[in-house]
Amino acid sequence: xxxRALHDAARKTLDPVHYDYVAGGAxxxxxxxxxxxxFDRYLLLPRILCGSETRDTTVRLPxxxxxxxxxxxPTAFHRLMHPDGERATARAAAAEGxxxxxxxxxxxxxDAVVAAAREAAPDPAVWFQLYLHPRREVTEALVxxxxxxxxxxxxxxxxxxxxxxxxxxxxxGFTDLPPGHAAENMRDLPGAPPxxxxxxxxxxxxxxxxxxxxxxxxxxxVLVKGILHPADARLALGHxxxxxxxxxxxxRQCDAVPAAxxxxxxxxxxxxxxxxVLMDGGVRRGSDIAVALALGATAVGVGRPVMWGLxxxxxxxxxxxxxxxxxxxxxxxxxxxxxxxxxxxxxxxxRRGETR
Ligand code: FNR
Numbered sequence: 001x002x003x004r005a006l007h008d009a010a011r012k013t014l015d016p017v018h019y020d021y022v023a024g025g026a027x028x029x030x031x032x033x034x035x036x037x038x039f040d041r042y043l044l045l046p047r048i049l050c051g052s053e054t055r056d057t058t059v060r061l062p063x064x065x066x067x068x069x070x071x072x073x074p075t076a077f078h079r080l081m082h083p084d085g086e087r088a089t090a091r092a093a094a095a096e097g098x099x100x101x102x103x104x105x106x107x108x109x110x111d112a113v114v115a116a117a118r119e120a121a122p123d124p125a126v127w128f129q130l131y132l133h134p135r136r137e138v139t140e141a142l143v144x145x146x147x148x149x150x151x152x153x154x155x156x157x158x159x160x161x162x163x164x165x166x167x168x169x170x171x172x173g174f175t176d177l178p179p180g181h182a183a184e185n186m187r188d189l190p191g192a193p194p195x196x197x198x199x200x201x202x203x204x205x206x207x208x209x210x211x212x213x214x215x216x217x218x219x220x221x222v223l224v225k226g227i228l229h230p231a232d233a234r235l236a237l238g239h240x241x242x243x244x245x246x247x248x249x250x251x252r253q254c255d256a257v258p259a260a261x262x263x264x265x266x267x268x269x270x271x272x273x274x275x276x277v278l279m280d281g282g283v284r285r286g287s288d289i290a291v292a293l294a295l296g297a298t299a300v301g302v303g304r305p306v307m308w309g310l311x312x313x314x315x316x317x318x319x320x321x322x323x324x325x326x327x328x329x330x331x332x333x334x335x336x337x338x339x340x341x342x343x344x345x346x347x348x349x350x351r352r353g354e355t356r
């Protein structure tokens with residue numbers, strides 16, 4: 001099934017309120033659509049007579065030595081999509097050799113997510129996403145949970161000082177999880193108020209000092225997610241980050257920022273090869289991956305497509321999404337005369353209407 005067919009199948013299966021929760025963005029959803037349409041503005045200029053019958057598309061990432069160039073971006077509440085929830089996503093990602101970023105807002109606890117990944121592959125890479133909490137002991141409790149579960153890296157999301165205004169959720173009155181579902185990583189945190197488990201802890205005024213403190217708390221590599229400004233990429237490196245993720249949260253936070261892809265080149269220049277630069281937002285086909293890698297990304301994340309695969313067909317649907325993207329990317333690499341990801345270079349990307 002194509003990604004589009006899986007999306008259509010998910011739309012038919014899901015409660016429309018839950019469909020809107022995933023599909024929607026902030027405010028007028030300008031950034032949501034810009035993320036996808038940015039890829040239409042870039043075209044590939046292939047090289048010829050330099051290809052290879054076999055290609056190596058694996059990438060080296062913090063806590064993942066040989067991973068697919070596509071990773072599963074952290075998205076909340078997978079059990080709203082399918083009863084198997086995050087366990088299905090974890091098995092699928094591990095089987096396809098893709099890094100899974102599981103989040104604080106998962107409806108399955110991180111140790112169960114890692115255990116499910118291990119059912120599908122001996123050495124899976126699961127990263128844990130968290131926000132900075134105003135109280136150090138809460139952040140630390142989450143870090144220890146991720147370490148004990150066997151996560152191989154942490155991802156700190158820094159674009160969420162306040163929660164985005166999700167227009168569709170406000171219209172639909174979607175404010176809480178249905179009975180029987182909870183953000184399981186939130187159970188029994190120090191000083192957590194009893195009652196709702198859906199209030200994901202995050203600081204309203206996180207600082208680089210808080211980030212550096214978190215990075216010192218753990219021996220795991222820590223990536224920063226939500227970088228758009230190149231100066232922040234430099235600051236991230238100066239405060240102990242092992243990687244940066246260029247992301248605007250899939251258009252769910254500030255609705256006046258550029259498409260994630262358009263922010264990538266300046267961040268790549270600022271980082272200058274010192275750590276991997278990842279990106280997410282709007283990746284829907286293999287050629288999108290090729291464009292992002294040619295512009296300097298080490299790997300790209302997918303959020304919504306994984307949710308649609310999960311809703312449509314559970315574990316098999318997520319596998320189909322990841323396998324399709326990987327195969328399409330491999331095909332594009334072949335057509336561009338590449339045998340390795342590094343063969344895709346900046347000079348092979350042109351803007352629509354321009355040639356060299
Ligand atoms: C997200 N995203 C997200 N990011 C994060 O750091 N923590 C989170 O809890 C969530 N939750 C979440 C829920 C849903 C339903 C969506 C769609 C997205 C953002 C996510 O990691 C990623 O940045 C975007 O989804 C990437 O854009 P695409 O691939 O969905 O276009």
